[in-house]
Amino acid sequence: MTAAEIRQQFLDFFASKGHQIVPSAPIVVKNDPTLLFTNAGMNQFKDIFLGNKPAAYKRVVDTQKCLRVSGKHNDLEEVGIDTYHHTMFEMLGNWSFGDYFKAEAIAWSWELLTEVYKLPKDRLYVTVFEGDTKENLASDTEAMEHWKKYIAEDRILMGNKKDNFWEMGDTGPCGPCSEIHVDCRTDEERVQVPGKDLVNNDHPQVIEIWNNVFMQFNRLKDGSLEPLPAKHVDTGMGFERLVRVLQQKQSNYDTDVFMPVIHATEKLCGKEYGRTEKIDIAFRVIADHIRAICFTIADGQLPSNTGAGYVIRRILRRAVRYYFSFLDVKKPLLHELLPVLAGQFAKVFPELLQQEDFVKKVVFEEESSFLRTLDSGIRRMEDFMGGAPSKNVDGKTAFELYDTFGFPLDLTMLIANENGFKVDEPGFDAEMKKQKDRSRAATELDMGDWNILQDQPSGVFVGYTELQSPAKVLKHRKI
Numbered sequence: 001m002t003a004a005e006i007r008q009q010f011l012d013f014f015a016s017k018g019h020q021i022v023p024s025a026p027i028v029v030k031n032d033p034t035l036l037f038t039n040a041g042m043n044q045f046k047d048i049f050l051g052n053k054p055a056a057y058k059r060v061v062d063t064q065k066c067l068r069v070s071g072k073h074n075d076l077e078e079v080g081i082d083t084y085h086h087t088m089f090e091m092l093g094n095w096s097f098g099d100y101f102k103a104e105a106i107a108w109s110w111e112l113l114t115e116v117y118k119l120p121k122d123r124l125y126v127t128v129f130e131g132d133t134k135e136n137l138a139s140d141t142e143a144m145e146h147w148k149k150y151i152a153e154d155r156i157l158m159g160n161k162k163d164n165f166w167e168m169g170d171t172g173p174c175g176p177c178s179e180i181h182v183d184c185r186t187d188e189e190r191v192q193v194p195g196k197d198l199v200n201n202d203h204p205q206v207i208e209i210w211n212n213v214f215m216q217f218n219r220l221k222d223g224s225l226e227p228l229p230a231k232h233v234d235t236g237m238g239f240e241r242l243v244r245v246l247q248q249k250q251s252n253y254d255t256d257v258f259m260p261v262i263h264a265t266e267k268l269c270g271k272e273y274g275r276t277e278k279i280d281i282a283f284r285v286i287a288d289h290i291r292a293i294c295f296t297i298a299d300g301q302l303p304s305n306t307g308a309g310y311v312i313r314r315i316l317r318r319a320v321r322y323y324f325s326f327l328d329v330k331k332p333l334l335h336e337l338l339p340v341l342a343g344q345f346a347k348v349f350p351e352l353l354q355q356e357d358f359v360k361k362v363v364f365e366e367e368s369s370f371l372r373t374l375d376s377g378i379r380r381m382e383d384f385m386g387g388a389p390s391k392n393v394d395g396k397t398a399f400e401l402y403d404t405f406g407f408p409l410d411l412t413m414l415i416a417n418e419n420g421f422k423v424d425e426p427g428f429d430a431e432m433k434k435q436k437d438r439s440r441a442a443t444e445l446d447m448g449d450w451n452i453l454q455d456q457p458s459g460v461f462v463g464y465t466e467l468q469s470p471a472k473v474l475k476h477r478k479i
């Protein structure tokens with residue numbers, strides 16, 4: 001089954017259960033101060049959950065473009081190293097807005113996985129919220145009772161708040177959840193160690209695929225929980241993980257979701273995927289990051305020096321560094337992958353194809369500009385590490401790399417870590433602050449000139465309305 005067929009089957013299955021198929025919301029969030037990017041399917045329905053907006057349909061189904069590189073859900077460091085966390089991924093979801101609840105959600109998720117997708121029942125585990133005394137939350141006995149109708153009791157595991165109480169961010173709708181995990185190990189491995197010991201344990205072949213959240217609460221600013229006006233179902237299944245399981249691959253990257261881009265990269269760099277781990281990581285990081293970069297630009301977020309734009313710039317620079325250092329490609333490469341992605345997603349996310357030339361141009365410009373300083377930046381770093389008295393990159397050097405060579409701090413940290421070095425983050429922050437103070441002083445000077453200009457009867461120069469604040473860069477740099 002192709003990835004496209006698997007996606008369609010999900011949508012069709014829930015459509016057959018009375019769900020309206022709706023489009024993905026943009027991956028870039030423009031009107032929510034608590035979020036830069038969509039990090040789950042439920043984001044676009046937040047106001048319905050909170051009771052601020054009526055639901056147009058009681059039941060909907062969709063595939064949502066998500067990005068997890070900042071805030072509460074940040075998977076950037078896993079990407080490429082493991083085989084199932086991406087920056088950008090599709091979250092398949094079915095929703096009930098004050099309509100059906102646990103009984104139907106559980107029954108349908110089981111039916112879809114075991115009868116439509118035909119996953120063997122003895123490969124599945126489910127988890128149920130065990131409760132939390134600190135928050136005075138009861139264990140989810142209701143979900144437990146429903147699961148018992150379908151799956152052997154020893155395959156139902158109790159889970160703690162970290163894994164089985166879903167929250168979008170520090171505030172917002174949340175609730176207990178029940179997750180489904182698949183054990184993809186060989187029979188021999190399964191005999192040696194029981195799968196239930198590996199659930200939620202970062203085992204590369206025992207992976208979480210689907211989260212069924214039962215939305216009941218709203219987390220307020222002071223940390224307390226208040227009940228929502230109505231109860232809802234919010235589910236999220238990682239599309240790339242599902243495809244990997246159904247296509248029986250060892251890694252999400254081996255599926256037809258990622259292989260077209262990996263093959264295109266092989267052609268461009270003249271190296272083969274699947275030979276050495278170090279080079280493979282570079283292939284995977286590029287195949288992952290190009291998606292995040294393209295979809296965010298297509299949804300209106302240009303790379304820049306602040307806020308969400310800086311998140312995109314950092315992801316892009318990270319990808320450039322991977323092909324530059326590990327695939328030996330010294331000229332812009334990412335933009336060449338765009339036609340592959342645009343073609344692949346033409347039906348499901350046509351916005352990429354519609355803006356292909358524009359996105360390609362933006363990516364090309366960004367790559368070209370970083371490639372102008374990357375080489376000297378890497379040499380600067382190597383010289384520094386070669387002569388450093390300790391395994392520490394001081395704040396001044398990290399800041400020089402940022403300011404002169406365009407190295408985002410997380411890139412400096414990545415290269416430092418690869419060489420057994422640590423980066424003095426507070427030192428970097430202090431240097432950043434000094435620069436901010438300098439630029440503020442310079443701004444005041446500029447404003448002085450501006451005042452003089454303003455005094456002129458018919459000044460032609462209208463001045464700048466906004467100055468980029470390094471403080472914003474700082475605020476969002478931790479990803």
Ligand code: ATP
Nearest residue numbers: 068075084085086089208209210211236237238241
């Ligand atoms: P994990 O524990 O693997 O990090 P999660 O518990 O953080 O996943 P949820 O917030 O429950 O994930 O999201 C719902 C589903 O989305 C998950 O069950 C998984 O299939 C998928 N998913 C989550 N994060 C990623 C990611 N970074 N890349 C790909 N799929 C993901």
Ligand code: MG
Nearest residue numbers: 073074075085
């Ligand atoms: Mg996670």
Ligand code: MG
Nearest residue numbers: 163179200208
């Ligand atoms: Mg999890």
Ligand code: MG
Nearest residue numbers: 163179208211
């Ligand atoms: Mg989860």
